Amino acid sequence: MSIPHSSVLDTRDIRRTRLDNGLWVLTRELHNSPTVTSMIWYRVGSRNEEPGGTGRSHFLEHMLFKGTRKYGKGEIDLLTMKNGGTNNAFTSFDFTAYYFSFASDRWEAALEIEADRMTHTIFDAVEFDAERKVVIEELKAGLDQPWGVLMQELNRTAFERHPYRNPVIGWLEDLRAATPEDMERYYRQHYCPGSAALVLVGDFDTEAALRKVEAEFGGIPAGSPPEPRYAKEGAQERERRFDLEWRSAIPRIAIAWHAPRVGHPDSYPLQVLAAILADGKASRLYQRLVERDRAATFVSAEYGEALDDTLFYIRAEGRATRPPEVIEAGIHEEVQVIAGRGVSEHELERARHQIEAHFVFSMERSLDQAMLIGQIQTLATLDYIDDYLRRVSQVDSDQVRDACGRYLTATNRTVGWLLGSPAAAEREA
Amino acid sequence: MLRNGLRLLLVENHTTPTVSVNLTVLAGSCDDAEDLAGTAMMASRLLEEGTQSRSALEIADAIESVGGAIGTDCSFDRFSVCLGVLTKDIDLGLGLVGDLIRNPAFSTDSIGNERDRTLAEIQSAMDRPQVVAGWEFNELVYGRHPLHRPVHGYAETIAGLRREHLTAFHGKYAAPDNAVLAVTGDFSVDEMKDRLESVFGSWEPGSRVPNRPRLRPERTAGVRSRFVGQDSQQAHVYLGHLGIERAHPDFYTLQVMDAILGGSAGLTARIPRRLRDEQGLAYTTFASITSSAGHDPGKFLAYIGTSPENVDSAIDGFISEIEEVRSAPVSAQELADAKAYLTGSFVFAFETNAQIARFLINAELFGLGFDYPDKYPTYIGSVTADAVLEAAASHLSTEDYVLVVAGPESTVSGRIHPVD
Numbered sequence: 146m147s148i149p150h151s152s153v154l155d156t157r158d159i160r161r162t163r164l165d166n167g168l169w170v171l172t173r174e175l176h177n178s179p180t181v182t183s184m185i186w187y188r189v190g191s192r193n194e195e196p197g198g199t200g201r202s203h204f205l206e207h208m209l210f211k212g213t214r215k216y217g218k219g220e221i222d223l224l225t226m227k228n229g230g231t232n233n234a235f236t237s238f239d240f241t242a243y244y245f246s247f248a249s250d251r252w253e254a255a256l257e258i259e260a261d262r263m264t265h266t267i268f269d270a271v272e273f274d275a276e277r278k279v280v281i282e283e284l285k286a287g288l289d290q291p292w293g294v295l296m297q298e299l300n301r302t303a304f305e306r307h308p309y310r311n312p313v314i315g316w317l318e319d320l321r322a323a324t325p326e327d328m329e330r331y332y333r334q335h336y337c338p339g340s341a342a343l344v345l346v347g348d349f350d351t352e353a354a355l356r357k358v359e360a361e362f363g364g365i366p367a368g369s370p371p372e373p374r375y376a377k378e379g380a381q382e383r384e385r386r387f388d389l390e391w392r393s394a395i396p397r398i399a400i401a402w403h404a405p406r407v408g409h410p411d412s413y414p415l416q417v418l419a420a421i422l423a424d425g426k427a428s429r430l431y432q433r434l435v436e437r438d439r440a441a442t443f444v445s446a447e448y449g450e451a452l453d454d455t456l457f458y459i460r461a462e463g464r465a466t467r468p469p470e471v472i473e474a475g476i477h478e479e480v481q482v483i484a485g486r487g488v489s490e491h492e493l494e495r496a497r498h499q500i501e502a503h504f505v506f507s508m509e510r511s512l513d514q515a516m517l518i519g520q521i522q523t524l525a526t527l528d529y530i531d532d533y534l535r536r537v538s539q540v541d542s543d544q545v546r547d548a549c550g551r552y553l554t555a556t557n558r559t560v561g562w563l564l565g566s567p568a569a570a571e572r573e574a
Numbered sequence: 575m576l577r578n579g580l581r582l583l584l585v586e587n588h589t590t591p592t593v594s595v596n597l598t599v600l601a602g603s604c605d606d607a608e609d610l611a612g613t614a615m616m617a618s619r620l621l622e623e624g625t626q627s628r629s630a631l632e633i634a635d636a637i638e639s640v641g642g643a644i645g646t647d648c649s650f651d652r653f654s655v656c657l658g659v660l661t662k663d664i665d666l667g668l669g670l671v672g673d674l675i676r677n678p679a680f681s682t683d684s685i686g687n688e689r690d691r692t693l694a695e696i697q698s699a700m701d702r703p704q705v706v707a708g709w710e711f712n713e714l715v716y717g718r719h720p721l722h723r724p725v726h727g728y729a730e731t732i733a734g735l736r737r738e739h740l741t742a743f744h745g746k747y748a749a750p751d752n753a754v755l756a757v758t759g760d761f762s763v764d765e766m767k768d769r770l771e772s773v774f775g776s777w778e779p780g781s782r783v784p785n786r787p788r789l790r791p792e793r794t795a796g797v798r799s800r801f802v803g804q805d806s807q808q809a810h811v812y813l814g815h816l817g818i819e820r821a822h823p824d825f826y827t828l829q830v831m832d833a834i835l836g837g838s839a840g841l842t843a844r845i846p847r848r849l850r851d852e853q854g855l856a857y858t859t860f861a862s863i864t865s866s867a868g869h870d871p872g873k874f875l876a877y878i879g880t881s882p883e884n885v886d887s888a889i890d891g892f893i894s895e896i897e898e899v900r901s902a903p904v905s906a907q908e909l910a911d912a913k914a915y916l917t918g919s920f921v922f923a924f925e926t927n928a929q930i931a932r933f934l935i936n937a938e939l940f941g942l943g944f945d946y947p948d949k950y951p952t953y954i955g956s957v958t959a960d961a962v963l964e965a966a967a968s969h970l971s972t973e974d975y976v977l978v979v980a981g982p983e984s985t986v987s988g989r990i991h992p993v994d
Contacts, residue, residue, distance in 0.1 A: 177589040178925055210840070219851060222840025226833075227911050229918010232840060248918055278854030285807035286857055286879050291701050392805045394697040425643075426622075426634035436630070439687055442694045464694040495639045502641025502660060508590050509926040 156530050166367040168338035172345045181252035181347030182511040184244035185259045186519040189335035191238050191313045193373045200315015203236040204280050211272045214265035239452045240523045249348035260361035268325040284314045295399050295563040303401040303559040306376040337368020344519040346511040385559040390566050396469040397563040401456040402553050407524045414548035415448040417540045420496035421488050422446040433475050440467040480553045487546035578779045579751025583934040585758045593664050593759035594927030595657040598935050601747035602651045604720040612727020617740045618646045618653035623684040626677040651869050661760040672773040680740050704810040707980035711812040714976040719791035749780025754938050756931040795974050799990045802980040809882045809981025813892050817863045817872040820940050826953040827965040829864045833912035835899050836861030849891050856880045882985035889989050899966045903959040917951045
């Protein structure tokens with residue numbers, strides 16, 4: 146059994162088309178598997194929500210499955226089932242995305258569904274109330290996860306004004322107060338070809354696919370989504386800290402530093418820094434916290450790519466047998482070492498290879514390709530991918546040292562602890 | 575197969591310049607002694623923590639420096655060493671897999687750290703009520719059968735693990751004639767065979783591994799329930815009982831039943847459609863009997879995460895749906911849709927090299943045949959509504975089941991009676 150090779154990282158074979166109404170259409174043929182992933186990305190997320198209206202983008206994502214002009218409630222999932230496909234959707238700070246994966250002889254159903262629900266979703270009051278309950282269950286499920294609790298508080302503390310401080314699922318009070326009329330208004334503003342990118346990856350013929358896209362989407366008016374209006378986040382001038390007591394025997398820490406938006410020249414050394422700090426067992430923080438100090442079981446570092454100025458995170462999960470202070474001291478010390486001395490050539494090479502390989506492995510599934518293409522098109526442009534690996538490979542120790550020293554400072558950070566309660570510790574004894 | 579008994583399963587896939595390796599040894603947590611539960615998992619995790627010639631850091635640095643990944647996995651009946659690597663680094667990757675499985679150091683120092691980490695990870699898992707409820711559920715369903723235990727064992731048993739237990743486990747089970755090796759990706763089969771011969775050819779076969787006596791777990795009679803108090807927002811309900819083995823003749827019929835009753839595309843199946851989409855009781859709810867079917871019987875499980883005041887409605891919902899599928903034939907439409915879904919979505923289980931490698935291992939271990947992808951539509955296509963009714967009536971019960979609810983003390987349910 147043998148499956149033919151196809152090029153992996155080259156975006157030159159991604160055809161870019163823009164309809165007259167502003168809809169971006171990005172297509173890549175891939176014939177290793179008789180499947181097609183069709184994905185649509187709307188440039189609307191929690192970033193666009195006004196005070197009192199948090200959670201609206203995510204709740205709206207749910208409503209797109211609850212009934213449209215052509216498809217009654219449950220019919221979109223039923224069509225997916227009958228066609229032996231899968232579908233899902235997700236909402237983030239900057240975007241909302243929907244996808245269908247179907248066999249290649251029936252994938253065009255996805256286009257019909259997306260075109261219909263882009264403008265003909267129905268906001269029935271009874272369905273809205275029923276779905277509100279589901280969203281509230283999802284919110285509760287998130288707050289039952291220790292990291293859900295900690296990261297929600299961290300974002301709220303690190304950002305004082307920008308909407309990134311709000312959870313994507315929204316605050317409970319806002320969900321309770323939500324109305325179908327407000328949601329429909331939001332939908333009409335933001336769900337339009339001008340704010341969307343359609344991504345098709347898989348076993349189709351490009352010309353035929355583009356004709357079908359034009360037929361389904363060409364007649365939809367462009368729309369003009371409003372730019373989000375929000376207060377600018379001022380510079381953080383001193384360290385922020387909080388402790389939350391929670392029903393756990395073990396401590397967890399999350400630290401966030403303000404970082405520049407995607408595509409900024411400093412974002413590349415920060416990506417490399419994240420890999421050197423915590424990607425894999427040979428990384429600095431893993432060796433320090435898990436192996437040497439034996440204070441943690443897990444550590445991660447992440448530069449969160451976003452449309453606006455974002456956060457650089459370090460997180461770790463501790464052990465009941467070691468004082469939490471050991472973890473925090475270890476993190477600060479390792480950061481200081483890099484800010485003072487930079488990193489080794491070997492570590493830079495390793496980080497480059499890890500980042501490159503991540504792209505290569507993500508190319509195995511049409512869904513993963515569609516995710517990558519769609520996310521980049523929404524946050525930047527496709528040229529970002531072409532440039533990305535080149536710019537990452539040019540990052541040197543001085544740049545990493547410099548970025549670490551400028552961004553990962555004490556005054557720029559927010560430190561949050563989710564601490565075990567004495568009661569929980571007793572329970573474990 | 576190599577002369578030492580190592581079974582090789584090789585599939586070329588040139589979609590990406592990558593290779594996936596899955597070396598699976600046929601021993602898992604069910605082979606642990608009861609008072610040393612956690613041996614298999616700890617032994618498998620320690621394979622990464624140093625060999626006779628490489629430290630843990632050297633192993634990690636070697637594979638991460640080329641952007642590859644190596645890891646171990648352990649479940650009830652097997653443990654695996656898995657590798658993902660770019661084509662150009664296949665020799666390095668295979669060398670590491672061979673070294674990890676053949677020459678683990680099991681140093682006292684790494685054992686101490688691993689024990690400590692595992693205890694902390696168990697404590698972390700206890701923070702999640704759905705996990706704790708799941709453990710209780712398994713305890714009640716399986717009784718004294720080894721499947722009652724979590725794969726990682728218990729704090730008390732882990733504390734007692736010593737180097738001799740781990741080396742004994744490794745010495746007894748980690749042998750080529752007790753293992754299967756699947757390699758998928760960007761290579762030529764003939765060249766790969768030569769590479770594998772040079773890496774694994776000299777691996778000594780073990781003494782004949784005796785078949786583990788197959789205890790047959792029994793389904794418990796009556797309703798056995800337990801409440802686990804946890805200060806959480808949601809209550810988590812596990813309702814079910816003993817299930818079937820993978821080899822059971824009703825497996826495919828029950829897959830169709832699962833797609834109609836408990837889980838399918840989106841929210842189409844009866845339980846998620848009615849309990850979530852119509853009643854708004856949950857974000858996550860599903861039911862399945864076939865997803866846990868293995869060498870030993872799995873379990874039928876219906877799960878929901880819901881607000882505490884909804885627990886009784888949820889349980890009533892489960893009972894009502896189970897009773898309906900047991901007593902009335904599914905409609906022709908439901909049957910057709912479920913079959914279309916199962917046969918149509920089958921292709922998505924074979925997209926990545928790692929997925930294909932896992933399939934090859936399962937095809938070998940369960941005797942599915944490598945033409946299984948061609949036969950599967952026939953198995954599913956031949957299922958009738960009568961067969962689904964008969965299988966549901968025979969395998970599902972609303973009288974003999976286990977019920978576990980984990981949630982805040984304010985959870986009120988008339989259904990929970992403490993287990994005697």
